Amino acid sequence: MQAQSRDRALPELLSHDNLIRSLSVQRVIAFFQRFESVALPRNLNWRGVSATVAVAVSIVVIASVAHPALERVQPRLLSVLTIVELLAFGLVLSSTIAAARANDDVRRLASQSEALYAFTTSLAAASQLDQMIDAMAIHFPKTFGRPIAVMLPEGDKLAVRFCSSGLEFGETEREMMDSAFRAGRETGWSTNHLSHILCCPLITSQGIFGVLGIAASGSGFLAGNHELRLLRNFVEQAALAITRANLSEKAWHSEALKETDKLQKALLNSISHSLRTPVASVSSLLHTVLEGEHAIDFATRRQLLQTARNESLKLNQLVQNLLDMSRLEGGGLRIRTSRCDVEDVIGAALEQVDAVGARHVSIAIDPSLPWVPMDQVLIVQALVNLIDNALKYSPPGAPIEITARQSGDHIQIAVGDEGFGIAADELERVFDKFFRGSAAEAVSGTGLGLSICKGFVEAHHGHMVAVQRPQGGTEMSILLPVEGIR
Amino acid sequence: MNDPRPRVLVVDDEIGIRRALHASLSTQGYLVREALTGEEALQMVPSFRPDVILLDLGLPGLGGEGVTAALREWTSTPIIILSVQSDETAKIAALDAGADDYLTKPFGCGELLARIRAALRRACQPDATPVFVAGDLAVALAEHRVKLRGQDVPITPTEFSLLKTFIANANKLLTHRQLIREVWGGAHYEDSQHLLRVNVSNLRRKLEVNPARPRYIVTEPGVGYRLRCETALEERTA
Numbered sequence: 040m041q042a043q044s045r046d047r048a049l050p051e052l053l054s055h056d057n058l059i060r061s062l063s064v065q066r067v068i069a070f071f072q073r074f075e076s077v078a079l080p081r082n083l084n085w086r087g088v089s090a091t092v093a094v095a096v097s098i099v100v101i102a103s104v105a106h107p108a109l110e111r112v113q114p115r116l117l118s119v120l121t122i123v124e125l126l127a128f129g130l131v132l133s134s135t136i137a138a139a140r141a142n143d144d145v146r147r148l149a150s151q152s153e154a155l156y157a158f159t160t161s162l163a164a165a166s167q168l169d170q171m172i173d174a175m176a177i178h179f180p181k182t183f184g185r186p187i188a189v190m191l192p193e194g195d196k197l198a199v200r201f202c203s204s205g206l207e208f209g210e211t212e213r214e215m216m217d218s219a220f221r222a223g224r225e226t227g228w229s230t231n232h233l234s235h236i237l238c239c240p241l242i243t244s245q246g247i248f249g250v251l252g253i254a255a256s257g258s259g260f261l262a263g264n265h266e267l268r269l270l271r272n273f274v275e276q277a278a279l280a281i282t283r284a285n286l287s288e289k290a291w292h293s294e295a296l297k298e299t300d301k302l303q304k305a306l307l308n309s310i311s312h313s314l315r316t317p318v319a320s321v322s323s324l325l326h327t328v329l330e331g332e333h334a335i336d337f338a339t340r341r342q343l344l345q346t347a348r349n350e351s352l353k354l355n356q357l358v359q360n361l362l363d364m365s366r367l368e369g370g371g372l373r374i375r376t377s378r379c380d381v382e383d384v385i386g387a388a389l390e391q392v393d394a395v396g397a398r399h400v401s402i403a404i405d406p407s408l409p410w411v412p413m414d415q416v417l418i419v420q421a422l423v424n425l426i427d428n429a430l431k432y433s434p435p436g437a438p439i440e441i442t443a444r445q446s447g448d449h450i451q452i453a454v455g456d457e458g459f460g461i462a463a464d465e466l467e468r469v470f471d472k473f474f475r476g477s478a479a480e481a482v483s484g485t486g487l488g489l490s491i492c493k494g495f496v497e498a499h500h501g502h503m504v505a506v507q508r509p510q511g512g513t514e515m516s517i518l519l520p521v522e523g524i525r
Numbered sequence: 526m527n528d529p530r531p532r533v534l535v536v537d538d539e540i541g542i543r544r545a546l547h548a549s550l551s552t553q554g555y556l557v558r559e560a561l562t563g564e565e566a567l568q569m570v571p572s573f574r575p576d577v578i579l580l581d582l583g584l585p586g587l588g589g590e591g592v593t594a595a596l597r598e599w600t601s602t603p604i605i606i607l608s609v610q611s612d613e614t615a616k617i618a619a620l621d622a623g624a625d626d627y628l629t630k631p632f633g634c635g636e637l638l639a640r641i642r643a644a645l646r647r648a649c650q651p652d653a654t655p656v657f658v659a660g661d662l663a664v665a666l667a668e669h670r671v672k673l674r675g676q677d678v679p680i681t682p683t684e685f686s687l688l689k690t691f692i693a694n695a696n697k698l699l700t701h702r703q704l705i706r707e708v709w710g711g712a713h714y715e716d717s718q719h720l721l722r723v724n725v726s727n728l729r730r731k732l733e734v735n736p737a738r739p740r741y742i743v744t745e746p747g748v749g750y751r752l753r754c755e756t757a758l759e760e761r762t763a
Contacts, residue, residue, distance in 0.1 A: 355631055359610055377718060380726050382737045387744035389737075402737045410722075416613070416747035 151269050154182040158273060162280040166287065171280045176201045179253060179273060183266065188236075190216045191249035191281070206254055212236055216250045223247050227255060239270070241278035248281045313357055313485055317350040324350070360487040363420075364472070367494035374417060374498050376523055378410040381443045381452060387415070388422035389441075394430050399438040408443055411450050412523030413499055421492040425454040425515045428489070431482050433458030433512065448521050449501065455514040466505045492517070500524050530556040531645060534575035536566040536592070537607065538584055542630070546579060549634045555641075563587035567595055575602060576648065577641050580624070582608040582615050590619045597623035603644035607632075617748055620700045627698065627748075643696040657692045659754035662732060662741065664692060671732075678731050683708065687724050691742065691752035700749040725750060 158178040165171045172189055179187040186203030190213075197217055202208050219226040219238035227237040237255040241248045251274055324347040328340055335343070366372045382404050389395055429439050433456040440455040461469055465476045470493040473486040493503050501519040508514050533555045535546045543559045550557045558573050560566040563584045570578070578596070582589035593604055606627035608616045616627055625647070626640050657664040663672040669685050671678040680688070690699065690707040699707075705717040708724075725744075729736040743751050 352631065362610075378722075380722060383722070383726060383729075383744055384746075386737050386739050387746045390739075390743055391746075400738075402735070404737060414747075419746040 147265065151182075151265070154178070155269070155272055155276070158182070159276050162276060165280065165284075168281065168284040168288070171277070171284055172201050174280075175251070175277050176203070179251070182273065183253065183270065185254040187254070188212070188216070188252040189249060190220070190252070192220075197250065200249075206252075207235065208252070212252060216252050220247060220250045227252070237270075239274045241274060241281055243278045243282045245282045245286075248278060248285060251277060310361065314354065317354040317357070320350045321347045321354070357485050357487075360485050360491060363491045364487055364494075367491065367498075372417075372494070372498055374414040374524075376412040376414050376499070379413050379415050379418070380410055381408055381450060384413075384415060384418055384422065385441055385443065385452070388419045388426060391419070391423050392426050392430070394427065395439075398430060398435075401438060401440050403440075403442045405444040408445060408450060409521055411519055411521055413519055414495075417495040417498070418517065418519070421495045421517055422452065422454070424488045424492045425517070428515070429454050429456035429458065429513075431484070432456065437512075445521065446518065449518040450521055451516050451518050453514050453516040455508055455512060457508075457510070457512040460507055460511060461505060461513050463507065466507070469505050470503060489515075528556050530554055531577070532556045532558070532573060532575045533641065534558050534560060534566060534569060534573060534578045536560045536563065536578065536584065537581040538562065539581070542581070542607070546637075549637070550641075553638055563589070563592040563595075566592055570596065570600065570602070577644050578602055578604045579637075579641075580604050580606055580619075582606050582612050582619060582627075588615065589624075590615060590622050593619050593622040593624045601648075603648050605640055605644060613747060617700055620698060620748065621702050625697050647695065647697060657695075659695075659741065659752075664688060666692070673732060680731065681727075683720075683724055684728050684731070687721075688728060691750070695752050695754045698745055698749055698751045702749075704749060 158174065161174040161178065162171055165174055168191075172191075175187065175189055179185070180203055186206035188202040188206055188208050189200045190197040191200045192198075197213075197220055199208070199213075215226055215236065216238050219240050223240050223242060225237060225239050235254060235256040236252045238250050238252045240250050253270065324343045328335065328343050328347075385402060385404070389400065426439065426441075433439075437457040441453070442455070443450065443452045445451070461476050465474075468474045469476060470489050472490045474490075475484060475486045489503075496503050496517050496519065499519050500523075501517065504516045504518065506514050506516075531554075533546075533550050535543055535550075535557060537543050537546070537559075538561050543561075547557045547559065558569060558575070560569050564587055566578070566580070567587075580589050580592055584592070587595070589606055589608075593606075596602065596604065603626075604619075604624040606616060606619050606624045607630055608627055609630050620627065625644055628637060628640060655665065655667060657666060661674045664670070665672075666689060669680075669682075671680050671685070671688065686708045687704065690704060701718055701721060702714060704721055705714055709717050709720065725742060726736070729739050729742055732741055733739045741752060741754070743753050745751060
């Protein structure tokens with residue numbers, strides 16, 4: 040803004056009439072001061088020029104004062120004086136042109152600092168790496184009129200994160216970017232004229248965070264020119280921003296770790312509660328039996344011991360669930376598949392569920408069902424869990440329905456019950472770890488059974504589905520790909 | 526030494542398990558001895574001459590599989606493996622090495638006694654009964670004929686060979702490997718596994734009323750099959 044007002048001031052000051060009229064010495068001094076302050080060029084020898092101009096103007100001033108007198112006394116001298124006057128004016132004019140050229144520099148500097156300001160502002164607004172790369176993708180081409188590429192380390196390699204459409208970017212360019220990254224200094228145009236890009240590593244005191252490549256063809260980035268200086272400023276800002284992004288990502292990571300830690304503590308609390316409850320009841324039941332040896336009648340003692348046994352079986356189930364869970368989550372689950380007869384799998388599962396007892400179980404297996412690759416042990420166990428649940432969450436006399444059929448490129452083994460059902464909004468969550476439906480609270484359980492089923496089935500690249508049956512109750516299905524794991 | 530009671534050797538390093546087994550088996554009329562390690566068990570077997578050995582799979586030192594293999598070099602005394610659920614591989618190895626059956630801890634006393642009785646019965650069975658009868662199934666072994674509720678059942682030679690193996694080891698758990706060895710000889714195990722499954726499935730279709738809930742040929746997932754006969758069925762429902 041200031042530069043503009045100065046632009047207007049300068050020609051005004053330099054107009055001949057004005058100069059002629061401003062005859063006081065103070066005014067002349069003031070003019071020089073303003074002139075200096077306006078066209079204060081750093082790269083031209085303006086002190087020499089102003090000294091010359093000062094001399095010329097002084098002559099003009101003296102001449103102007105002396106003019107009327109001399110006219111009368113000596114006309115020839117006057118013409119000489121006029122020539123000197125003109126000469127002086129020429130000098131002033133040429134210096135004005137030089138000042139105007141200096142003014143171009145000012146304008147460019149201003150627009151450059153504006154561009155840099157805009158770039159740093161948009162970098163500062165970005166909180167994530169992607170946004171910073173977006174800012175680079177916009178501001179570099181806008182400011183320099185050249186396409187760019189950005190490569191950042193991913194693992195132990197550099198990966199292209201952005202590449203302007205107009206940039207020729209092949210294997211050679213990648214290698215150059217890579218060597219700039221490894222060496223930590225610019226390569227390309229300024230060091231090797233064969234290349235059409237200049238690779239600038241993004242360096243801060245924290246290290247090297249990537250490389251920026253910018254098209255350098257045409258006039259190129261010559262050492263010491265303004266464009267190169269500005270480019271380095273831009274690169275420096277980009278590097279600082281990316282460092283910041285990396286640091287905040289690290290901070291986020293440690294935040295996420297803290298969250299995991301919190302989650303694990305919650306899990307541990309939940310597990311130790313589930314473990315402690317049966318342990319406490321077993322030991323207090325046994326205490327009662329031992330200490331009241333003579334006071335307790337036979338039937339009561341038997342009842343106490345039965346409860347203790349049931350509690351300890353529950354404990355055993357919980358430990359087994361936890362082991363399965365840790366096998367699933369620790370990646371320790373190795374599945375061995377072979378083509379199995381679904382009929383055999385259903386039979387084996389029913390064989391393992393003691394609680395089936397006298398329950399009516401109807402089985403409908405599509406006779407054309409193909410044998411499907413699976414780990415029999417795991418699928419039988421998943422099915423045992425489903426049958427167990429169907430029995431647990433339905434009234435003692437209610438029938439269980441097991442069906443097996445092909446559904447697209449999956450086979451579907453479904454266990455249906457006529458039980459209490461699951462609320463619609465809980466159907467998705469029943470497979471979550473430790474989730475227990477609101478209707479399930481009356482029945483003891485660990486909240487792990489279904490999530491283990493899901494884990495086993497997903498290890499086969501299959502999935503599980505829970506739906507409400509139209510006639511009431513729930514249907515839980517295991518879906519396995521007919522072609523097995525691909 | 527002239528005690529007429531059947532003898533059981535309990536091999537387990539857990540005092541709780543030994544006490545529980547000792548108590549329940551003694552009250553059921555068995556003479557019980559305990560060994561804490563496999564090595565100790567191997568020393569005791571020749572002098573104690575047990576009728577059944579209950580062998581913990583997770584013994585320190587020489588494990589269940591090692592003890593089974595060492596015993597099988599000179600005795601066919603029934604061995605019942607006691608294991609926890611996560612021991613799958615070790616359990617199959619011990620069964621392949623010649624153990625007769627397994628029980629997963631924790632188990633009920635009734636289940637244990639049933640397994641012991643079945644093992645004892647097998648041990649004193651004559652090698653071949655001319656006609657095997659279980660429920661409504663009758664198999665004339667010499668004639669290669671199978672009758673179900675009095676009706677002849679057509680059966681392939683492979684299916685008959687499989688059925689014969691089951692009958693010779695009635696109520697005993699047979700691993701996939703053992704069945705394949707018996708029926709197909711030393712054929713490639715991996716290829717034969719599918720053959721075995723297909724033949725078991727076919728046998729079930731011919732012998733079972735409801736193949737999805739087999740009464741005779743029971744699957745032990747990941748381990749093998751067992752022919753369950755009447756006596757065992759009675760004990761199960763009792």
